[in-house]
Each structure stands twice: as structure tokens, then as C-alpha cells.
Amino acid sequence: xxxxxxxxxxxxxxxxxxxxxxxxxxxxxxxxxxxxxxxxxxxxxxxxxxxxxxxxxxxxxxxxxxxxxxxxxxxxxxxxxxxxxxxxxxxxxxxxxxxxxxxxxxxxxxxxxxxxxxxxxxxxxxxxxxxxxxxxxxxxxxxxxxxxxxxxxxxxxxxxxxxxxxxxxxxxxxxxxxxxxxxxxxxxxxxxxxxxxxxxxxxxxxxxxxxxxxxxxxxxxxxxxxxxxxxxxxxxxxxxxxxxxxxxxxxxxxxxxxxxxxxxxxxxxxxxxxxxxxxxxxxxxxxxxxxxxxxxxxxxxxxxxxxxxxxxxxxxxxxxxxxxxxxxxxxxxxxxxxxxxxxxxxxxxxxxxxxxxxxxxxxxxxxxxxxxxxxxxxxxxxxxxxxxxxxxxxxxxxxxxxxxxxxxxxxxxxxxxxxxxxxxxxxxxxxxxxxxxxxxxxxxxxx
Amino acid sequence: xxxxxxxxxxxxxxxxxxxxxxxxxxxxxxxxxxxxxxxxxxxxxxxxxxxxxxxxxxxxxxxxxxxxxxxxxxxxxxxxxxxxxxxxxxxxxxxxxxxxxxxxxxxxxxxxxxxxxxxxxxxxxxxxxxxxxxxxxxxxxxxxxxxxxxxxxxxxxxxxxxxxxxxxxxxxxxxxxxxxxxxxxxxxxxxxxxxxxxxxxxxxxxxxxxxxxxxxxxxxxxxxxxxxxxxxxxxxxxxxxxxxxxxxxxxxxxxxxxxxxxxxxxxxxxxxxxxxxxxxxxxxxxxxxxxxxxxxxxxxxxxxxxxxxxxxxxxxxxxxxxxxxxxxxxxxxxxxxxxxxxxxxxxxxxxxxxxxxxxxxxxxxxxxxxxxxxxxxxxxxxxxxxxxxxxxxxxxxxxxxxxxxxxxxxxxxxxxxxxxxxxxxxxxxxxxxxxxxxxxxxxxxxxxxxxxxxxxxxxxxxxxxxxxxxxxxxxxxxxxxxxxxxxxxxxxxxxxxxxxxxxxxx
Numbered sequence: 001x002x003x004x005x006x007x008x009x010x011x012x013x014x015x016x017x018x019x020x021x022x023x024x025x026x027x028x029x030x031x032x033x034x035x036x037x038x039x040x041x042x043x044x045x046x047x048x049x050x051x052x053x054x055x056x057x058x059x060x061x062x063x064x065x066x067x068x069x070x071x072x073x074x075x076x077x078x079x080x081x082x083x084x085x086x087x088x089x090x091x092x093x094x095x096x097x098x099x100x101x102x103x104x105x106x107x108x109x110x111x112x113x114x115x116x117x118x119x120x121x122x123x124x125x126x127x128x129x130x131x132x133x134x135x136x137x138x139x140x141x142x143x144x145x146x147x148x149x150x151x152x153x154x155x156x157x158x159x160x161x162x163x164x165x166x167x168x169x170x171x172x173x174x175x176x177x178x179x180x181x182x183x184x185x186x187x188x189x190x191x192x193x194x195x196x197x198x199x200x201x202x203x204x205x206x207x208x209x210x211x212x213x214x215x216x217x218x219x220x221x222x223x224x225x226x227x228x229x230x231x232x233x234x235x236x237x238x239x240x241x242x243x244x245x246x247x248x249x250x251x252x253x254x255x256x257x258x259x260x261x262x263x264x265x266x267x268x269x270x271x272x273x274x275x276x277x278x279x280x281x282x283x284x285x286x287x288x289x290x291x292x293x294x295x296x297x298x299x300x301x302x303x304x305x306x307x308x309x310x311x312x313x314x315x316x317x318x319x320x321x322x323x324x325x326x327x328x329x330x331x332x333x334x335x336x337x338x339x340x341x342x343x344x345x346x347x348x349x350x351x352x353x354x355x356x357x358x359x360x361x362x363x364x365x366x367x368x369x370x371x372x373x374x375x376x377x378x379x380x381x382x383x384x385x386x387x388x389x390x391x392x393x394x395x396x397x398x399x400x401x402x403x404x405x406x407x408x409x410x411x412x413x414x415x416x417x418x419x420x421x422x423x424x425x426x427x428x429x430x431x432x433x434x435x436x437x438x439x440x441x442x443x444x445x446x447x
Numbered sequence: 448x449x450x451x452x453x454x455x456x457x458x459x460x461x462x463x464x465x466x467x468x469x470x471x472x473x474x475x476x477x478x479x480x481x482x483x484x485x486x487x488x489x490x491x492x493x494x495x496x497x498x499x500x501x502x503x504x505x506x507x508x509x510x511x512x513x514x515x516x517x518x519x520x521x522x523x524x525x526x527x528x529x530x531x532x533x534x535x536x537x538x539x540x541x542x543x544x545x546x547x548x549x550x551x552x553x554x555x556x557x558x559x560x561x562x563x564x565x566x567x568x569x570x571x572x573x574x575x576x577x578x579x580x581x582x583x584x585x586x587x588x589x590x591x592x593x594x595x596x597x598x599x600x601x602x603x604x605x606x607x608x609x610x611x612x613x614x615x616x617x618x619x620x621x622x623x624x625x626x627x628x629x630x631x632x633x634x635x636x637x638x639x640x641x642x643x644x645x646x647x648x649x650x651x652x653x654x655x656x657x658x659x660x661x662x663x664x665x666x667x668x669x670x671x672x673x674x675x676x677x678x679x680x681x682x683x684x685x686x687x688x689x690x691x692x693x694x695x696x697x698x699x700x701x702x703x704x705x706x707x708x709x710x711x712x713x714x715x716x717x718x719x720x721x722x723x724x725x726x727x728x729x730x731x732x733x734x735x736x737x738x739x740x741x742x743x744x745x746x747x748x749x750x751x752x753x754x755x756x757x758x759x760x761x762x763x764x765x766x767x768x769x770x771x772x773x774x775x776x777x778x779x780x781x782x783x784x785x786x787x788x789x790x791x792x793x794x795x796x797x798x799x800x801x802x803x804x805x806x807x808x809x810x811x812x813x814x815x816x817x818x819x820x821x822x823x824x825x826x827x828x829x830x831x832x833x834x835x836x837x838x839x840x841x842x843x844x845x846x847x848x849x850x851x852x853x854x855x856x857x858x859x860x861x862x863x864x865x866x867x868x869x870x871x872x873x874x875x876x877x878x879x880x881x882x883x884x885x886x887x888x889x890x891x892x893x894x895x896x897x898x899x900x901x902x903x904x905x906x907x908x909x910x911x912x913x914x915x916x917x918x919x920x921x922x923x924x925x926x927x928x929x930x931x932x933x934x935x936x937x938x939x940x941x942x943x944x945x946x947x948x949x950x951x952x953x
Contacts, residue, residue: 085862135854143930
């Protein structure tokens with residue numbers, strides 16, 4: 001960072017072109033939808049002996065981590081959706097719907113090797129502010145020490161709260177925003193030099209898929225955007241565990257002084273709203289490095305329930321542009337990242353990638369994205385067909401407001417489909433056998 | 448006849464006294480209920496007990512009502528048949544009764560014991576002291592103590608979560624975390640084990656009345672909730688079930704079979720009663736006077752949060768070894784005596800944590816500077832001292848805060864895919880194996896009771912599960928995870944007992 005420029009100013013000025021800094025080549029500052037290479041790696045286990053070389057190779061192909069993190073404070077937005085004690089069968093959380101802890105630690109280790117100064121692990125965790133964020137890791141049965149020993153300085157912050165800051169930090173959406181003009185977030189999303197999104201690739205009821213882009217929805221603190229935001233009880237716990245009333249349904253406006261939405265008369269449909277909030281956030285808080293964990297995952301939804309299927313796609317996708325990376329991830333899931341509303345997986349929602357593209361964050365056109373490392377065709381895993389085969393009510397298209405009423409799927413009758421999770425480790429899950437890549441659009445330029 | 452401590456009791460409502468008491472209830476007594484109370488006088492109704500572990504009938508004997516006089520005669524045929532069947536009969540004597548007369552008539556009628564408050568000199572038969580929970584006659588010579596004022600175990604009210612939200616629902620929130628509120632008597636039985644370790648504690652409580660429909664699993668939970676904490680529920684059936692059993696209705700017989708099977712299960716595992724509670728948190732209190740509410744509620748909420756704990760009776764604190772403890776709770780109004788206080792301070796200075804009432808305000812230490820809405824956090828020696836800011840701390844928060852103060856890094860178990868549940872964690876004598884009894888209160892939800900994982904920090908090598916209705920245990924798969932072992936449990940409905948061992952289980 002240049003002296004005299006605060007991180008807050010830097011975030012505001014970087015805008016959507018931030019990713020270009022890492023590339024070592026000019027960002028397409030004048031191009032509304034930038035593009036940057038996206039690396040695809042084949043990885044079959046979470047063993048450090050496999051993860052480290054695969055990730056290192058991928059980062060090298062992106063230009064090397066050193067240029068990005070040396071001497072810097074890196075903030076990593078984790079992807080802790082659902083409760084910390086809810087599992088898909090016996091699978092540890094990092095195997096099914098949270099990014100795997102070994103993968104996160106491997107990324108941190110490689111950052112350390114590249115000279116990172118400090119790593120801050122961030123998430124809006126539904127626990128009291130008096131409970132250290134580390135306790136949430138422990139509750140999930142993660143070994144905190146593994147993280148602490150992966151970087152010179154490691155800090156944990158639950159971004160649902162103010163913590164050491166006196167107020168939330170306002171991040172304005174360049175060019176006005178789609179749903180809100182600005183978002184009030186925990187200071188940690190401003191007080192960092194490099195911002196990283198690490199997420200699992202999953203199906204997602206409300207917005208089609210959940211990857212590094214959807215992960216940004218979780219930047220919004222429950223303090224301002226939670227179901228009962230503003231109705232603080234006299235304790236240390238935010239009431240409500242999600243943002244359904246404010247962001248999904250638009251049944252109430254944000255609290256705690258956060259800006260109101262742009263158009264209160266806009267649709268109250270979460271298929272309209274959530275994807276716009278995500279697109280806004282991707283523009284307001286640019287991502288410098290996005291990593292999708294697709295080594296193991298689950299198909300059919302974002303939060304475990306017995307109807308979902310444990311899968312083993314065996315790949316990792318990483319890039320410096322969050323929309324580009326999300327687009328390649330979608331293609332590797334056999335979805336069309338440019339799909340329109342009504343097309344799988346955007347059956348009931350707008351395409352958040354296209355919305356982010358409109359905001360100039362990055363293109364979702366695979367023909368414009370350089371894929372490095374493995375080709376999409378080589379690694380593609382067919383989430384789409386698995387989803388299409390799911391019985392009615394388990395199609396992963398549940399929502400929380402507007403179109404299908406409260407709750408949505410899952411909840412239909414019948415038991416889990418064949419191939420539902422069995423034993424934890426070997427056997428059972430569909431493995432990462434290659435599948436036909438998306439028929440359309442083209443799979444992009446591949447190296 | 449089995450020794451008193453081995454009695455497995457069942458409340459046997461029948462006869463004019465129970466009819467009279469039913470009529471005095473606010474809601475009155477329906478014709479059907481009256482008929483059932485009459486019908487259960489028939490000795491043939493005892494047939495349902497054949498082949499079950501129930502070996503003791505608790506009958507109403509006297510209550511200070513006119514019907515007292517009729518009751519012995521009305522019960523005579525039933526009692527005679529019970530005696531022939533080898534059953535012990537206990538007469539319940541209410542507070543308004545002439546106790547001496549009731550004891551005399553009980554003796555004359557051949558009852559094996561009476562159950563009542565207070566004592567009668569030269570009774571000539573055992574008197575099982577009965578008292579309101581938690582004020583039992585701990586020092587009584589009786590091997591059995593009986594408590595009333597207990598709760599029907601179960602989810603008390605539905606919690607509020609975001610998906611349940613609709614306008615006006617806020618008032619139904621059951622707790623600050625929206626977790627279901629579970630009623631359990633576990634905490635009291637833990638206390639009983641401390642005050643009267645060699646005695647058996649019987650719990651009196653009845654199923655919720657009409658219009659509640661009590662399913663077999665609810666009965667099984669009621670039995671298991673007591674048995675998991677080494678207590679014994681005096682089995683009491685609801686009106687509808689008793690009516691059905693009198694008619695030998697198949698559904699009623701099925702429910703009864705489930706109840707009897709559950710009683711049998713715990714009778715066959717009575718060796719578990721020799722186990723000792725494990726826990727790194729010690730709760731120090733005298734549980735009486737001004738400390739009764741905060742002390743007992745803290746126990747209740749520690750059970751509810753599934754934080755293993757042990758109880759340290761304040762009067763014995765000075766002599767109690769504090770080995771194995773990592774955190775202590777002392778929220779009584781007054782400080783322990785100086786020797787005990789020094790012991791606690793030493794414990795903290797050596798690295799322990801103490802969550803304490805304001806009485807400990809002057810205990811020293813330096814503020815950590817960390818903000819907290821309820822606790823004044825201090826560092827004392829190598830340890831942590833957390834003094835409650837409120838003179839009357841909220842026990843729910845005490846239970847929550849001690850878990851954070853201790854840190855989950857010290858968890859003795861972690862649970863996955865379980866929501867509304869309670870667990871009782873004990874160690875077998877010698878400490879070679881541990882027993883984790885889990886009561887699942889969440890009903891038959893397929894989202895919450897299957898494919899449960901329990902993590903233990905120990906490197907256990909063998910795990911097996913006992914379930915109600917099964918004579919043999921099921922071997923469970925163990926997977927190494929996070930320096931410990933995870934045990935994979937297929938399902939828990941409504942109860943499971945996990946036995947884990949570092950070596951092969953006997």
C-alpha cells in the first residue's frame with residue numbers, strides 16, 4: 001500500500017479491477033467486465049502431501065502468491081454456512097459443505113512461504129460476541145492449532161459484530177448498486193491488504209450454486225442484516241441466525257444504521273434479491289484471490305440434510321477474479337455460467353454472475369476466460385445431472401421468500417435417493433469420474 | 448421378595464381414594480376415568496406385570512379424606528394377588544392423613560412399606576421418606592428416597608428459529624439461543640448422588656394429562672431420563688393408556704410392552720449405576736437457602752448444555768481433591784470458608800478458571816481488559832477469574848459462560864447431527880471404559896436423529912451401542928479425527944448408551 005492511502009480508501013478505489021494487480025499484467029480497467037486467468041487443479045484428497053503441490057502449482061500459474069501477499073495482511077472469508085454441528089451423514093464439515101480445513105491451512109502455509117505478514121480468518125458466525133471465534137472451529141471439531149501454526153500471525157474474527165471497531169465500515173457499491181447502495185460490514189473487510197474468498201462448490205437453493213461468489217453474501221453482519229437486527233436483547237447474542245427477513249424477503253430494512261435498499265418497491269422475491277446483494281458485495285468488496293474447494297462436496301443443496309448426496313469431484317479452482325473463478329467453477333460443475341433465469345441451475349433466480357458482470361466485476365463468459373492448469377473438460381463433475389435426477393421436493397430449489405413461500409425445499413416426502421451418503425470415507429459417493437463438459441457455452445480457452 | 452433398593456416401582460392408581468382425589472382436582476374426574484380407577488382394582492389387571500421387571504406397586508393408601516377408610520378394603524383383593532405374584536406393595540400416605548393410623552393399617556394389610564413425609568415411631572415397616580425435590584431427607588436411614596415436584600421429561604416448548612418466524616411468534620421463543628427447552632430431572636439426580644451416594648432415588652411425576660397423547664417413546668424417555676442419571680421413575684400411566692390396558696387394546700399393549708422393555712433394559716444394566724460422573728467443571732454450592740435457586744438451576748442448565756460437570760458440596764470443599772478439574776463455578780451468595788477459599792484461589796493461580804459470584808470480587812487478580820456484559824474478567828496467577836457483574840447471575844448464562852471460559856478445547860465429547868438431546872457421561876470403576884448415555888428428545892425427525900457422530904478426545908479403540916429393545920450391543924465404527932476418535936452412531940431414538948474403551952470391552 002502506498003503511504004497516505006488508507007485501506008478503506010484503497011478498497012473504494014480498487015473497484016472491480018483489483019484482481020489485475022496480482023496478474024502482473026494490466027487489468028482491463030476500461031473494460032466493464034474484466035477477465036483474469038483461472039487455474040484448475042486435479043486433487044483427489046485433502047492430504048497436505050497432495051494439496052500443497054497442487055495449490056502451489058495453481059498459484060504459480062496465476063503469477064505467484066508472493067506478488068499478492070508478501071508483507072501483507074490477508075483476510076480470508078471462510079464459508080461456514082449451516083450450523084457447526086450439522087453434518088452430511090458422518091462426513092466432517094470440511095468434506096461436505098465447509099471448505100476443508102486442510103485446504104485452508106495449505107493455502108495459509110503457501111502464503112507464509114510467499115512472505116505473508118498476517119492472516120485473518122473471518123466469518124459471520126452465529127455465536128455470541130463474547131465467544132471467541134476459535135470456539136466455533138472447535139465446535140465443528142476443527143483443530144485450531146493447525147491454523148495458528150500455518151502462518152506467522154493468525155487472527156480469528158467473528159464479523160457479525162463490531163468487536164474492536166466503534167462502528168461498522170461502509171462499503172459503497174460502485175455505480176450505485178443493484179439492491180443496496182452500500183453495505184455496512186465489519187471493519188475486517190476493510191482493514192486488510194488482500195481479500196480472499198475460499199468456498200466449497202455446492203448447489204444452492206436460492207441462487208443456483210454456491211461458490212466463491214455466493215460466499216460474499218456472508219459478509220453481511222447479522223448485527224445489521226439479521227432477522228431480528230436492531231432488536232438486541234440485553235445479552236451478547238444477535239437474535240436470529242440468518243438474513244432471511246432483510247436480504248431474502250425484504251420484510252424489513254437493515255438495522256444499526258446500515259443504508260436502506262434502493263427501491264423498496266422492488267420484488268420481494270429472494271430469487272431477485274439475494275443474487276443482487278451478492279453482485280453488489282462483489283463490487284463493493286473486491287476479491288483478490290478466490291479458491292473453490294471441489295475436492296469433495298455434496299450435491300443437491302447448501303446445508304446438509306439426509307437427502308443430499310456426498311460427491312467427490314476431485315478438483316480445485318482458483319483465480320484472481322471472483323466472477324471468472326465462479327464461472328469456471330460452474331462449468332466444472334457442468335452448469336452454464338451464463339444461463340438465464342429459468343435455466344438450470346437458475347431455475348427461480350437471476351444469474352448473480354451476470355449481475356456482477358454488469359457491475360463490472362468480471363466476465364462470466366467462458367470464452368473470455370483463460371483457464372490454466374487442467375482443462376474444465378478434464379475435471380468436470382456433473383452436478384447438473386445429479387440435481388436433475390433428484391426427486392421432486394429435493395431438487396435443491398428451496399427459497400426463503402417470495403416465490404415458494406417460507407422454508408421451501410427440502411421437505412418433500414420420501415427418503416433420500418439412491419447414492420445418498422453412506423460411509424464417511426471410501427465408497428459410496430460418486431467419484432470424480434470425468435463427465436461431459438457443458439454443451440454450451442464453449443468451455444473457454446484452456447491451457 | 449427383592450430388597451428395597453432393587454424395587455422397580457409402578458404407581459397403581461385404583462380404588463375409592465384415587466377416585467375421591469380425582470374428583471377434588473380442578474378439572475374433575477370424567478366418568479371414564481372413574482371407571483378405569485375402579486377397573487384397576489381388579490386383581491386380573493396385574494397380569495400385565497407378568498414377565499416385566501416391575502416388582503413394586505405404589506398404591507394410594509391415605510390422604511386425610513373420607514375415602515381413606517374404604518381404600519384398604521377395596522384394595523385387599525388386589526394386594527393379595529400382588530403378594531402371591533411376589534410384588535411388594537407400598538402405600539402412599541398424603542400429608543393430610545393420620546400418619547400413625549395409616550402406618551398401622553398398612554402394616555395390618557401386609558404392605559411392604561409406606562411412602563410419606565415425616566416419621567412415625569415404631570412403624571413396624573419401612574417408611575420411604577418423600578419430599579419435594581430437592582429437599583429430600585438425605586440423612587434418612589431408608590435406602591430409598593422419594594421426590595415429588597419433578598418434571599415430565601421432554602421439550603417444554605418449541606424454539607423460535609428463522610424459518611418458523613411469523614409475526615407474533617416472538618413470544619414463543621424458548622430461550623436466548625432458540626434451542627428447544629428440555630425439561631429433565633437429571634440435574635436433581637446428580638445432586639442426589641452427591642448427598643446420598645448409596646441410596647436410590649425414586650421420582651414421582653405423572654404424564655401430562657388430556658388432551659396430550661402420550662406416545663410410547665415419551666414413556667421410554669421418561670424412564671431413560673431418570674435411569675441415565677441413576678434414578679428410578681415411579682412409572683405412572685396416563686388415563687388413556689390405563690383404560691386401553693384394562694381393555695387389552697392392542698395399541699395400549701404395544702405401548703406397555705415398550706415401557707416394560709425399557710424398564711427391563713435398565714434393570715439388566717444396573718451395573719452402570721456404579722459408574723461415576725466425569726467432568727472438568729466443578730459446581731460448588733450448598734444448594735440451600737439463598738443459594739438454592741442459583742445452585743440447582745446452574746446444575747439444570749449444565750445438564751441442558753451437555754457440559755459434563757461434577758458437584759462439590761461446599762461444606763466438603765476444603766477436603767475435596769480438585770484433581771481433574773479445569774474450571775470451577777462458585778455462584779453462592781457467600782464465599783466458602785477461608786480454608787476452602789484458599790484452596791479455590793490456589794486452584795486458579797495454578798491455571799484453573801473460576802466463574803464466581805460477587806462475593807469473590809475482592810479475590811484479586813488483574814483485569815484482562817476484555818469487555819464482557821456479564822463478567823469481570825481477571826487474570827489471577829496462571830488462571831482466569833470471572834466475577835459476575837450481576838448480584839443475581841442468570842444460571843443459563845453461567846452455564847454458557849463457563850463453557851467458553853473453559854474453552855471447547857477441553858470438550859470431553861462433541862456431538863453432530865443431534866439437536867434436542869441430553870447426555871450423561873460417566874466412567875466405569877477403574878476408568879477403563881466410559882459410558883455416554885444420550886436421550887434424544889427431538890422425536891422422529893429424520894433430519895436430526897440419524898447418522899449421529901460423537902467425538903471423544905481419547906484414542907478409544909472400541910465402541911458399542913446399546914439401544915432399548917435390544918439384548919445385544921451393536922459395534923460402532925470408530926474413525927480417527929482431530930487427535931481423538933469419532934464414533935459413528937446410526938440413530939438415537941429415543942435413547943442410546945455408548946460404551947467406549949481404550950482396550951477391548953468386557
